[in-house]
Amino acid sequence: xxxxxxxxxxxxxQHVTTRKKKTVGKGKLNAPAFICPLAQAKDHGIRQVMxxxxxxxxxxxxxxxxxxxxxxxxxMMVLVRAIDDRGWILQRSGRVEFWIPHRGLEAVHTAATIxxxxxxxxxxxxxHPGTLLLRGVPLVQLFAQFFGRADxxxxxxxxxxxxxxxxxxxxxxxxxxxxxxxxxxxxxWAAKIxxxxxxxxxxxxxxxxxxxxxxxxxxxxxxxxPPVVFLCENNGWAVTTPTSLQTASTxxxxxxxxxxxxxxxxxxxxxxxVFAATREARDxxxxxxxxxxxxxxxxxxxxxxxxxxxxxxxxxxxxxWEAWDPLIRMRKYLExxxxxxxxxxxxxxxxxxxxxxxxxxxxEAMPLPGPASMFDDTFEEPTWMLEEQREQLLAExxxxx
Amino acid sequence: MSAxxxxxxxxxxxxxxxAGMAHELENDPDVVLLGEDVGRAGGIFRTSxxxxxxxxxxRVIDTPLDEKGIVAHAVGMAxxxxxPIVEIQFxxxxxxxxxxxxxxxxxxxxxxxxxxxxxxxxxxxSFGGIKGGFWHxxxxxxxxxxxxxxKILCPSTPEDAYRMMIAAVRDPDPVLLVEAVxxxxxxxxxxxHDGVPAEIGRAEIIRPxxxxxxxxxxxMCHQSVIAADDLADTDAVDVEVIDLRTLIPYDIESILKSxxxxxxxxxxxEAPLSMGFGAxxxxxxxxxxxxxxxxxIQRVAAPDVPYHFSIGDECYKPNAHRIxxxxxxxxxxxx
Numbered sequence: 001x002x003x004x005x006x007x008x009x010x011x012x013x014q015h016v017t018t019r020k021k022k023t024v025g026k027g028k029l030n031a032p033a034f035i036c037p038l039a040q041a042k043d044h045g046i047r048q049v050m051x052x053x054x055x056x057x058x059x060x061x062x063x064x065x066x067x068x069x070x071x072x073x074x075x076m077m078v079l080v081r082a083i084d085d086r087g088w089i090l091q092r093s094g095r096v097e098f099w100i101p102h103r104g105l106e107a108v109h110t111a112a113t114i115x116x117x118x119x120x121x122x123x124x125x126x127x128h129p130g131t132l133l134l135r136g137v138p139l140v141q142l143f144a145q146f147f148g149r150a151d152x153x154x155x156x157x158x159x160x161x162x163x164x165x166x167x168x169x170x171x172x173x174x175x176x177x178x179x180x181x182x183x184x185x186x187x188x189w190a191a192k193i194x195x196x197x198x199x200x201x202x203x204x205x206x207x208x209x210x211x212x213x214x215x216x217x218x219x220x221x222x223x224x225x226p227p228v229v230f231l232c233e234n235n236g237w238a239v240t241t242p243t244s245l246q247t248a249s250t251x252x253x254x255x256x257x258x259x260x261x262x263x264x265x266x267x268x269x270x271x272x273x274v275f276a277a278t279r280e281a282r283d284x285x286x287x288x289x290x291x292x293x294x295x296x297x298x299x300x301x302x303x304x305x306x307x308x309x310x311x312x313x314x315x316x317x318x319x320x321w322e323a324w325d326p327l328i329r330m331r332k333y334l335e336x337x338x339x340x341x342x343x344x345x346x347x348x349x350x351x352x353x354x355x356x357x358x359x360x361x362x363x364e365a366m367p368l369p370g371p372a373s374m375f376d377d378t379f380e381e382p383t384w385m386l387e388e389q390r391e392q393l394l395a396e397x398x399x400x401x
Numbered sequence: 402m403s404a405x406x407x408x409x410x411x412x413x414x415x416x417x418x419x420a421g422m423a424h425e426l427e428n429d430p431d432v433v434l435l436g437e438d439v440g441r442a443g444g445i446f447r448t449s450x451x452x453x454x455x456x457x458x459x460r461v462i463d464t465p466l467d468e469k470g471i472v473a474h475a476v477g478m479a480x481x482x483x484x485p486i487v488e489i490q491f492x493x494x495x496x497x498x499x500x501x502x503x504x505x506x507x508x509x510x511x512x513x514x515x516x517x518x519x520x521x522x523x524x525x526x527s528f529g530g531i532k533g534g535f536w537h538x539x540x541x542x543x544x545x546x547x548x549x550x551x552k553i554l555c556p557s558t559p560e561d562a563y564r565m566m567i568a569a570v571r572d573p574d575p576v577l578l579v580e581a582v583x584x585x586x587x588x589x590x591x592x593x594h595d596g597v598p599a600e601i602g603r604a605e606i607i608r609p610x611x612x613x614x615x616x617x618x619x620x621m622c623h624q625s626v627i628a629a630d631d632l633a634d635t636d637a638v639d640v641e642v643i644d645l646r647t648l649i650p651y652d653i654e655s656i657l658k659s660x661x662x663x664x665x666x667x668x669x670x671e672a673p674l675s676m677g678f679g680a681x682x683x684x685x686x687x688x689x690x691x692x693x694x695x696x697x698i699q700r701v702a703a704p705d706v707p708y709h710f711s712i713g714d715e716c717y718k719p720n721a722h723r724i725x726x727x728x729x730x731x732x733x734x735x736x
Contacts, residue, residue, distance in 0.1 A: 186477020216470030
């Protein structure tokens with residue numbers, strides 16, 4: 001089992017190294033030595049709890065999570081990475097149609113999720129399986145969604161990884177990225193109007209901040225003060241477009257200033273910094289309204305399985321970020337506290353892979369939806385137009401004579 | 402409800418829309434009204450006059466000037482459990498919000514496997530006749546009828562405006578309410594403000610006849626009746642005029658019943674001709690009632706150009722005269 005795990009991780013490493021061989025020295029992509037902004041966090045206004053070695057920096061205060069919670073957080077980050085490894089393999093072997101990798105992005109969504117209460121609402125992006133798992137959604141349900149099976153909440157209608165589940169208060173995104181930022185803001189505003197204490201969290205990427213909806217949501221939020229946290233994951237790349245072609249602002253957080261929305265820039269590969277900032281924003285929401293958090297992180301994998309990063313970034317840049325891998329830092333932090341060791345690590349990976357094996361096999365065995373189900377849920381009650389179309393389609397799909 | 406409130410009242414379209422919104426705002430704490438200038442001023446047409454004063458600024462909300470933002474925030478409100486009524490100041494400004502109407506509100510139920518829904522009303526003041534130029538005179542309904550998930554209503558009388566507003570607010574799915582700006586103050590009618598909703602999906606015969614069927618909606622219903630009355634006098638043609646009232650889902654039974662009776666059809670709308678709602682009407686009639694048709698289906702519509710400012714009200718918008726010509730074409734046609 002552990003060997004399987006090692007093999008799986010090795011594949012990811014090989015995947016990175018092959019690209020190195022191909023592109024180094026071609027000249028075109030030669031850029032000045034790239035320094036990870038997290039290594040110069042102070043200069044970039046990036047707030048941290050821990051450094052690369054998991055030691056406290058003395059900047060943001062350690063949120064002092066209980067030992068059990070720290071371990072739960074780390075275990076989820078590892079499971080999330082293991083899911084990504086498997087998703088990649090499933091797509092490349094033709095068993096899943098499409099995959100949106102999340103390698104390197106394990107810290108932000110897991111830490112932000114546990115900073116919120118389970119009855120708070122989260123508007124999810126598409127690199128965030130940990131949010132659902134932390135809220136009790138079974139792993140097999142996630143894989144059933146990836147396989148487009150009938151018996152997952154969305155009945156096979158959504159692309160793999162476009163997840164959510166109302167029972168977990170996790171709203172599935174509208175897939176035009178960023179379009180749902182004002183949906184989250186509007187829902188938070190609704191809770192305020194109704195006098196509920198529900199709080200709201202919306203994940204989105206830095207590319208989404210270029211859309212009008214980001215502007216709309218922050219503008220409305222500044223005026224009407226709904227209890228919402230806008231969590232901008234600045235992972236460096238919007239498909240192939242770097243942040244420098246996305247905005248001329250120095251940071252994404254500072255955009256909040258223009259709208260009267262409080263904001264903070266944190267190290268997105270430091271789960272405790274993300275937790276501290278998100279928790280504070282959540283707690284202040286009834287009084288202060290919205291907060292914009294920019295979490296500086298890095299998409300170490302492809303944008304999707306249809307992407308080819310060789311076309312737009314250097315392996316040197318990726319390698320620099322590998323040293324700031326959130327899994328390594330969190331593990332070191334736990335080891336510094338004597339909460340973790342090599343044996344724990346091996347047992348955890350073995351457990352994760354075993355759980356994924358079971359979930360993959362169970363999900364893949366589930367049936368696909370039937371064509372009649374396409375017509376369901378268009379309206380609460382189907383119109384005569386849809387009923388007629390359904391009847392005709394089903395008749396035409398019957399095997400011929 | 403008091404006897405005074407039950408009494409029939411002479412009401413303009415504008416007052417009817419106001420009364421419909423007021424009824425729902427007063428009876429359901431989850432209903433909110435939001436839009437540009439809808440609060441303190443009561444909207445630029447004054448359709449929401451007095452509502453903020455009665456209901457409060459928490460639920461009758463003056464928003465920033467941002468159609469996309471208004472609809473998108475209303476989508477979030479609806480997801481959480483409110484029933485927002487959104488006013489778009491003029492339907493010519495609705496296009497910025499198209500994605501949130503058609504690909505968010507109209508899709509959330511389906512895309513979430515039925516877990517979420519977006520019950521909301523989008524009010525689109527439409528049509529020409531107020532010397533508005535093309536930004537302020539648009540007929541946008543055809544952009545919204547292409548896929549399911551949203552219902553499209555278009556009242557042509559004050560009573561329908563009142564009852565359709567109530568029906569739209571109570572509907573579990575998003576509703577686009579196409580309001581006829583030129584009718585806001587053009588007519589009044591007496592009816593009881595009793596909170597009874599219209600039935601969505603039902604057309605109405607507003608002028609019975611046996612020789613030819615006119616299918617129309619909104620202000621063009623009135624032009625169609627004028628044309629029918631004129632030709633009854635001069636040409637002895639007995640025209641039936643049907644107010645479709647609901648575009649999605651349209652009332653196929655009423656349409657086919659009338660067409661099978663008359664065998665001749667003229668479809669009238671103020672929106673441009675090509676690929677308009679009339680095209681769907683013509684297609685479905687020939688699919689389901691081809692054998693009953695005596696003559697080809699005629700369409701009366703605006704040309705595929707923008708609404709002209711200085712001469713549009715007279716030359717661009719269809720009127721009773723042009724509808725009359727179409728009726729004559731349909732009656733005189735010989736195979």
